[in-house]
Amino acid sequence: MAASALEIEKNPKFQELVSTRKKLGWSLTLLTLVIYFGFILLIAFDPKFLGQPIGDGVMTLGMPVGLAVIVSTFLIVGFYVSRANAAYDELTRQIVEESK
Amino acid sequence: MSRFKSLVPASLIGLALAAVSNPVLADALAGQMEKQETNWVAIGMFTAFVIFTLGITKWAAAQTKSAAQFYSAGGGITGFQNGLAIAGDYMSAASFLGISGLVYLSGYDGLIYSVGFLVGWPIVTFLIAEPLRNLGKFTFADVASFRFGQTPIRILAACGTLVTVAFYLIAQMVGAGQLIKLLFGLDYAIAVVVVGVLMIVYVTFGGMVATTWVQIIKACLLLAGATFMAFISTSAPRPCSPRRWRFIPSIWRSCRPGLW
Numbered sequence: 397m398a399a400s401a402l403e404i405e406k407n408p409k410f411q412e413l414v415s416t417r418k419k420l421g422w423s424l425t426l427l428t429l430v431i432y433f434g435f436i437l438l439i440a441f442d443p444k445f446l447g448q449p450i451g452d453g454v455m456t457l458g459m460p461v462g463l464a465v466i467v468s469t470f471l472i473v474g475f476y477v478s479r480a481n482a483a484y485d486e487l488t489r490q491i492v493e494e495s496k
Numbered sequence: 497m498s499r500f501k502s503l504v505p506a507s508l509i510g511l512a513l514a515a516v517s518n519p520v521l522a523d524a525l526a527g528q529m530e531k532q533e534t535n536w537v538a539i540g541m542f543t544a545f546v547i548f549t550l551g552i553t554k555w556a557a558a559q560t561k562s563a564a565q566f567y568s569a570g571g572g573i574t575g576f577q578n579g580l581a582i583a584g585d586y587m588s589a590a591s592f593l594g595i596s597g598l599v600y601l602s603g604y605d606g607l608i609y610s611v612g613f614l615v616g617w618p619i620v621t622f623l624i625a626e627p628l629r630n631l632g633k634f635t636f637a638d639v640a641s642f643r644f645g646q647t648p649i650r651i652l653a654a655c656g657t658l659v660t661v662a663f664y665l666i667a668q669m670v671g672a673g674q675l676i677k678l679l680f681g682l683d684y685a686i687a688v689v690v691v692g693v694l695m696i697v698y699v700t701f702g703g704m705v706a707t708t709w710v711q712i713i714k715a716c717l718l719l720a721g722a723t724f725m726a727f728i729s730t731s732a733p734r735p736c737s738p739r740r741w742r743f744i745p746s747i748w749r750s751c752r753p754g755l756w
Contacts, residue, residue, distance in 0.1 A: 421622040428622075432615040439608060446604070458604050465611050473618045480626075 404495050413487045420479060424472055435465050538679040546694065549710045553698055556706035573708055581708045584715030586613065587722075588668075 404410055438461075439446060446458030573581075598606030624636070633639045637653035673688035680687070698706060 417626065421626070425619050425622050428615055428618050432611070435611065436608065439605075456604075458607075462604075462607055462611055466614055469614050469618050473621055476618070476622060 404491065407491055407494065409487055409494070410491050413484060413491065417480075417484055420476065424476055428469060428472055431465055431468050435461065542676075542679070549698065549706075549713070552709050552713075553702035553706040556702040556709065559705060573704075577708065577712060580715045581711035582617075584711030584713075584718070586617075587715060587718045 439458075446456060446461060448457045449455065450457055450460070595606060595610045598609060600606070628634075628636075628639055631639055631642060633642065635653075637650050640653060641649040669688055669691060672691040673684055676682055676687035676691060677684045682690070698710060702710075
C-alpha cells in the first residue's frame with residue numbers, strides 16, 4: 397500500500413532532500429545576486445576601474461569582467477544541474493521506492 | 497512560457513541590424529522609418545522562413561493531443577534541444593536588435609542589459625523550476641493556485657502577465673511591424689497585423705513542440721549569422737590566395753581580392 401503524504405513527510409530522507417535542496421537553491425541564488433549586483437555597483441561607483449585599457453587596442457577591463465559575469469552564471473547553473481542530477485534525483489527515487 | 501512571445505522570424509533579424517544601428521531610424525515608436533521600395537530578396541527569404549516554420553507547426557499540431565503535449569511537448573524534448581531553444585529565446589529580437597542598438601548608442605552601458613537578462617535565468621532555475629516539475633504543473637498560475645485561492649491568484653497572475661506584455665511584447669510588435677514596413681514596403685498597420693497573426697498561429701496550433709523547434713532553428717541561424725559577422729568584422733583585411741580558395745566567394749574568406 398502506498399504511503400500517505402504525512403508518512404512521506406516524516407521520512408528522514410525526504411526531510412534531507414527538502415532542506416539540502418532549499419539550502420543549495422538559496423545559496424546559489426545569493427551567489428548569483430552578489431556577482432550581478434557587485435558588477436552593477438562597480439559600474440555605478442567606479443566606472444574608471446572598468447574603463448582601464450588593456451593592451452594596445454580599444455579593449456578595456458570592463459569587457460572581460462562583463463564576460464566573466466556571464467560565464468559565472470554558466471558555471472553556477474552547471475554546478476546546480478550536476479548536483480540535482482547526481483544527488484536529488486537519486487534521493488527522490490529512493491523516497492518513492494520506500495513509499496510503495 | 498517566455499518562449500511563446502518571441503517568434504519574430506529570424507530572417508528579419510539579421511536584415512534589421514542596419515536599420516537599428518542608425519540613430520535616425522532608431523526611433524521606432526515615432527514611426528519615422530521611411531517606407532521602402534519593395535525588396536523582393538527580403539520578401540523571398542521571409543516567406544520561405546515563414547512557410548518552413550508553418551510546416552513545422554502543422555507537423556507539431558498533428559502530434560499535440562493533450563495539455564501535457566501542448567505545454568511541455570509531452571516531456572519529449574532533451575536537455576540539449578531545450579537549451580538551444582532557450583538560447584533562441586535569449587537571442588531574440590530583444591537582445592539581438594535591442595542590445596546591439598543600445599551598445600551602439602550608449603557603449604558599455606548598453607552591455608549591462610545583456611548581462612541582466614542572463615542573471616535572471618539561473619535564479620528561476622534554482623527557485624522555481626523544481627517545484628514546477630514536482631507539481632506536474634505547467635504555468636506559474638497553476639502552481640500558485642495549487643495552494644491558494646484559485647480566482648484571486650489567477651487574476652493576479654493574469655495582471656502580472658498583461659503588465660509584462662505591455663512593456664515587452666508591444667515593443668517587439670512595434671519593432672517587427674517597423675521592420676516589415678522597412679523591408680517590404682507595407683503599411684505599418686498591415687505589417688503589425690501580419691506579425692501578430694503569425695505569432696498567434698504558431699503558438700495556438702503548434703504548442704510547445706512547434707515553438708521549441710522554431711526556436712532551435714532560430715538559435716542555429718542566429719548563432720551562425722552572428723559568428724560569421726563577428727569573424728568578418730574583426731578580421732584584418734588581407735589578400736586572397738588565388739590558388740587554394742578561389743572557388744569560395746571572397747566575402748566568405750574575409751580577404752580583399754584587390755590586395756593580392
